[in-house]
Amino acid sequence: MNTKQNADNPEIILTGDRATGPLHLGHYVGSLKQRVALQAIHEQTILVADMQGLTDNAHNPKKVSSNILNVVADYLAVGIDPSKTTICLQSQLPALAELTMYYSNLVTISRLERNPTVKSEIQNKGFERSIPAGFLTYPVSQAADITGFNASLVPVGDDQLPMLEQTNEIVRKVNSLAGRNVLNECRPLLSNASRLPSTDGKNKMSKSMGNAINLGATEKEISAAVKSMYTDPNHLKVEDPGNVEGNVVFTYLDVFHPDEDYIKQLKEHYRRGGLGDGTTKKVLEECLQDMLRPIRERRSEFLDDKAQLVDILVKGSQVSREKTSEVLFDVKDIFGLNIF
Amino acid sequence: MNTKQNADNPEIILTGDRATGPLHLGHYVGSLKQRVALQAIHEQTILVADMQGLTDNAHNPKKVSSNILNVVADYLAVGIDPSKTTICLQSQLPALAELTMYYSNLVTISRLERNPTVKSEIQNKGFERSIPAGFLTYPVSQAADITGFNASLVPVGDDQLPMLEQTNEIVRKVNSLAGRNVLNECRPLLSNASRLPSTDGKNKMSKSMGNAINLGATEKEISAAVKSMYTDPNHLKVEDPGNVEGNVVFTYLDVFHPDEDYIKQLKEHYRRGGLGDGTTKKVLEECLQDMLRPIRERRSEFLDDKAQLVDILVKGSQVSREKTSEVLFDVKDIFGLNIF
Structure with missing residues (x-):
């Protein structure tokens, strides 16, 4: 800024x-x-x-x-x-x-x-x-x-x-x-x-495309959005080396995860192979759930009044x-x- | 109406x-x-x-x-x-x-x-x-x-x-x-x-074209506008037969002169020859001056307040x-x- x-x-x-x-x-x-x-x-x-x-x-x-x-x-x-x-x-x-x-x-x-x-x-x-x-x-x-x-x-x-x-x-x-x-x-x-990027890694985020996570998203919606998130399409098996560039899960981790060093290690692990998308998505989901929970709750209270x-x-x-x-x-x- | x-x-x-x-x-x-x-x-x-x-x-x-x-x-x-x-x-x-x-x-x-x-x-x-x-x-x-x-x-x-x-x-x-x-x-x-029609018989009336007579026109402006008015371009000498169609003076007389019969006679005279544009314009000017005088005076009083x-x-x-x-x-x- x-x-x-x-x-x-x-x-x-x-x-x-x-x-x-x-x-x-x-x-x-x-x-x-x-x-x-x-x-x-x-x-x-x-x-x-x-x-x-x-x-x-x-x-x-x-x-x-x-x-x-x-x-x-x-x-x-x-x-x-x-x-x-x-x-x-x-x-x-x-x-x-x-x-x-x-x-x-x-x-x-x-x-x-x-x-x-x-x-x-x-x-x-x-x-x-x-x-x-x-x-x-x-x-x-x-x-x-x-x-x-x-x-x-x-x-x-x-x-x-x-x-x-x-x-x-x-x-x-x-x-x-x-x-x-x-x-x-x-x-x-x-x-x-x-x-x-949008969760599908393709378009501008938009509600109508179903590729955005709203600030008021429920726990389930967040979970589903992260699970469907675009990663590296060539990263088929856990042991395969994977790409973090263009991998939406890592882009979101870069933006939202508070621990930079941890994400750096996670990226290195993913690149050399042996780290599954299930694990990286779990890390991201936890971080997004923690971040959005209080926002969702406050939002809902405000909408009640x-x-x-x-x-x-x-x-x-x-x-x-x-x-x-x-x-x-x-x-x-x-x-x-x-x-x- | x-x-x-x-x-x-x-x-x-x-x-x-x-x-x-x-x-x-x-x-x-x-x-x-x-x-x-x-x-x-x-x-x-x-x-x-x-x-x-x-x-x-x-x-x-x-x-x-x-x-x-x-x-x-x-x-x-x-x-x-x-x-x-x-x-x-x-x-x-x-x-x-x-x-x-x-x-x-x-x-x-x-x-x-x-x-x-x-x-x-x-x-x-x-x-x-x-x-x-x-x-x-x-x-x-x-x-x-x-x-x-x-x-x-x-x-x-x-x-x-x-x-x-x-x-x-x-x-x-x-x-x-x-x-x-x-x-x-x-x-x-x-x-x-x-x-x-405009006084020049050509265009839509407009102030910028100088071919309109404003409601607040002065006596002189009215006089000048009528004098310059488009008549029959082939009516060169008084004794020539003239056209009243497209002749702006007659169009205005039709619209503004209170005495229809008189205008009818005037038209016949103009058509057969022997009536000059100076005369028809004089008739029109008098009628417009009479009509616009009280309008101009009231307009000016209103603008004073x-x-x-x-x-x-x-x-x-x-x-x-x-x-x-x-x-x-x-x-x-x-x-x-x-x-x-």
Whole structure:
């Protein structure tokens, strides 16, 4: 993490998740752990992006609505503290929709079509020419999210860098229209953690692929996920020498096991032969069960008290509504629309 | 006008104008006169579309902001009565921006690119591939405007019919998602008046082309506009027989002169020869001066009291904010997002 800034000069951080499913170990490694660390030093807001979740799920809105509180419970379970991090709901912040409308006039369709992240997502989702307008234009909405909070630092994976470029292009256009710096450009905060592979070693982790371990996974689900995990396909007998590279069990052990030396020994043993996948999986399962048990329990307690989760979102959204309205005021001012 | 409905069963009418210039005689004939009649029978809202005006003027926002109050003054000057018609400002109604975001997920980019009205406007404006996203998607925003007021009747020119089709497509998608009729389809109210030609007889009337007579035109401007008006290019000498078809002076006389018989005689005289363009233009000028004098005077009085104009917009926007918020609530409900 590049959190070199000191506490006297906190950054404004905006981060968030599409509320389209419960969060999993990939989120934990890629962003949640980082957020827990960041909330101690910086002014952090987490946006539960329900509207963005709808851009490709409008015909199955339950996928979004049913996951809003799950995601909030995931946050709290891993240690995100609502007294340090503002957690808010995108659909509760009308200023973000309004900013999106204004920014849309400053971005061309062809520019959006050239966005590499959107391009690859369109391909993945098989949209071709039937892309929903809201999906093609979601980088504009994301620019509204980021600038609406006046964020200086945005934690992203490197596949999301084109989104920040798009945001900063809009920022420069707005500032050039204003003739002064009304909005701030944001910088990416790239996580040091490399992307956690899916349990099948093939794809990006996703709930629908069944290749992710959710933060709320039961003991049985964890056990089954580890047992089915991709290892070295040429490691047929226990006595065979095995490969640890590309072997998902070892990748997870590297990430999650607390004892580095022990894992180093385990790898050497596996490489020279004589160590079965059953044994390495047992080690991994034990470590994941230990790690996820308290998270699962806290998550379940939070979900038992939905009123508390709603209350956290209400309070966070209230604070965020004020912040984003101020930015909207400044942007409308550039267009001369604050006539009353 | 097809205002056959009786006063016991008033329609909800939404109409409006992009605030990109003062209104002119084309607006008067094509819509303003109709609105004055409609306000007596129906529940009419006029939306001053500043945000839509920005979709192709974002780099010149003054063109929009400086015309908002002019347009309101135009309305009042021709007899639109704020106690009968709600006059509101689009940028003051966040629910419209939010509805636009939700609807955007239900419309594909290729569907928008097929919209004949947008297609021809893109061509007229020379946008080609550099269409602002907000411009390509403005039919979605217009659907938000119409449905946001739950309008049943929308006065349009026939070139705008594809916009209402797009709106009703969205309405049907929303209702199908909801499994019941949450939104109402709207019907067009086509004006009987044919489009008033520009003074040069060539183009659509527009301020930038200098071929329109604004409602606030000065005596001199009216005089100059009539003098330069396109007549019959083959009518060189007074004694020559002349054509009244395509002769803008006669088209305007047909529309604006109160004495039909007199115009009939004038046409016959012109056709057989012996009537000069100077004379017909004098008749037209007198009639336009008489008609526009009181409008110009009222307009100027209203513009002298900007606080009153703002007050009308504030009150109309307040009422409209409540109406559009109710529709937004119903739409968000379909997506399961009214969790608090």
